[in-house]
Amino acid sequence: xxxxxxxxxxxxxxxxxxxxxxxxxxxxxxxxxxxxxxxxxxxxxxxxxxxxxxxxxxxxxxxxxxxxxxxxxxxxxxxxxxxxxxxxxxxxxxxxxxxxxxxxxxxxxxxxxxxxxxxxxxxxxxxxxxxxxxxxxxxxxxxxxxxxxxxxxxxxxxxxxxxxxxxxxxxxxxxxxxxxxxxxxxxxxxxxxxxxxxxxxxxxxxxxxxxxxxxxxxxxxxxxxxxxxxxxxxxxxxxxxxxxxxxxxxxxxxxxxxxxxxxxxxxxxxxxxxxxxxxxxxxxxxxxxxxxxxx
Numbered sequence: 277x278x279x280x281x282x283x284x285x286x287x288x289x290x291x292x293x294x295x296x297x298x299x300x301x302x303x304x305x306x307x308x309x310x311x312x313x314x315x316x317x318x319x320x321x322x323x324x325x326x327x328x329x330x331x332x333x334x335x336x337x338x339x340x341x342x343x344x345x346x347x348x349x350x351x352x353x354x355x356x357x358x359x360x361x362x363x364x365x366x367x368x369x370x371x372x373x374x375x376x377x378x379x380x381x382x383x384x385x386x387x388x389x390x391x392x393x394x395x396x397x398x399x400x401x402x403x404x405x406x407x408x409x410x411x412x413x414x415x416x417x418x419x420x421x422x423x424x425x426x427x428x429x430x431x432x433x434x435x436x437x438x439x440x441x442x443x444x445x446x447x448x449x450x451x452x453x454x455x456x457x458x459x460x461x462x463x464x465x466x467x468x469x470x471x472x473x474x475x476x477x478x479x480x481x482x483x484x485x486x487x488x489x490x491x492x493x494x495x496x497x498x499x500x501x502x503x504x505x506x507x508x509x510x511x512x513x514x515x516x517x518x519x520x521x522x523x524x525x526x527x528x529x530x531x532x533x534x535x536x537x538x539x540x541x542x543x544x545x546x547x548x549x550x551x552x553x554x555x556x557x558x559x560x561x562x563x564x565x566x567x568x569x570x571x
Contacts, residue, residue: 285323286344288563289316289556296375297368309352313345314360315372317352322549322556325535328354361548366437369551373433374459376558383429386463386486388516389456390523391449391471393423395441396538396553398546420538420546423448424554425456426526428466428519432561433526434459436554438538438547446471450479462486466520469493477504489517530557 293312300307320341321331335342335351342351352360398419421441425434435455437448449471456462464487465480472494480488481504492501492508501509530536534556540546 282320282324282338283340283344284563285559286316286320286341289319289559290345292375292379292559292562293372296372301363308349309347309356311360313347314352314357315364316345317357318361318364318552319556319559321357322553323534323560325537327539328357331357361552362545364548364552366551369555370435370455373436373555373558376555376562377427377430377432377434377459379562380430380432383427384463386461387430388428388464388466388519389425389434389453389460389462389486390428390520391423391425391452391465391467392520392523392527393421393445393448393470394527396420396422396546396550397536398538398540420543420550421445422538422550422554423452424523424526425452426523427456427460428522430561431522431526431529433554433558436551438550440543440547444470446473446476449476453480453484457484464489464516466490466517468520472505474503474505477508487513487516489513489520491517526557530554534560 290312293315294310297311297315299310299312301311317331317335320326321328324334326334332351332354335345335347396419419441420438421443422436422438423445424436426432427434435452437452449465449467453462453465462484465484466489467476469491472490472492476490477488480486488504489512490508491512492505530553535553538546538549538553540549
């Protein structure tokens with residue numbers, strides 16, 4: 277569990293969500309719980325690594341958290357939270373994520389963006405099933421792959437994607453950095469060898485107008501490289517590339533302070549859980565600098 281209280285986290289997340297997304301999905305909604313309230317509860321779930329059923333019980337136990345959420349009636353049951361999660365889309369989560377980043381103090385005119393990915397454990401999979409599969413000589417070959425683009429000076433997530441792994445994520449760098457460029461101006465992009473390709477270098481330099489630092493290690497050492505990849509092999513910007521290690525720091529903080537899981541029985545649920553985890557992390561970064569007014 278993280279060391280900072282839930283009330284402050286809920287106040288920050290709800291305040292940002294209310295300025296970003298509408299209160300209700302349509303005029304035919306029941307108007308019992310608002311979308312910012314439900315999204316804040318989902319972030320609380322990822323912040324404390326609760327299940328849907330645990331979230332319902334914890335909210336019933338914590339009066340101060342219910343007041344911070346503005347719950348005037350009963351708390352939402354676990355099926356309401358699950359259905360709301362399934363109705364979420366990447367654009368809605370990205371809008372709230374952008375609003376959180378804009379509330380963080382700026383560090384420089386153009387920032388350095390780091391891109392990387394990690395695997396998250398599908399919590400719905402039984403450990404007994406995995407053990408029996410390994411005993412029979414098989415391997416568990418599917419997991420949730422979470423890719424992020426972070427503002428390295430502020431350690432904040434700017435854009436994110438989630439998909440079922442294992443996959444080749446080289447082509448994901450372009451849409452990630454494209455979304456990140458709409459959040460903050462980019463001066464440089466650093467990524468590991470998984471994203472090494474001439475097309476990625478050209479996109480970063482020609483479209484984004486930024487520097488790129490990606491090791492040209494894909495392929496044999498005897499291959500003759502051309503273009504920007506050849507320049508990377510001849511004279512690699514090591515000083516700039518050292519900042520990429522801070523992406524691993526973000527992954528470490530997320531998995532130690534919040535959760536290392538993306539629970540769900542379907543790939544779509546796991547991917548949405550991963551995206552909400554990224555949003556919860558940014559709120560975690562923001563809450564220490566935010567002073568909401570308690571009504």
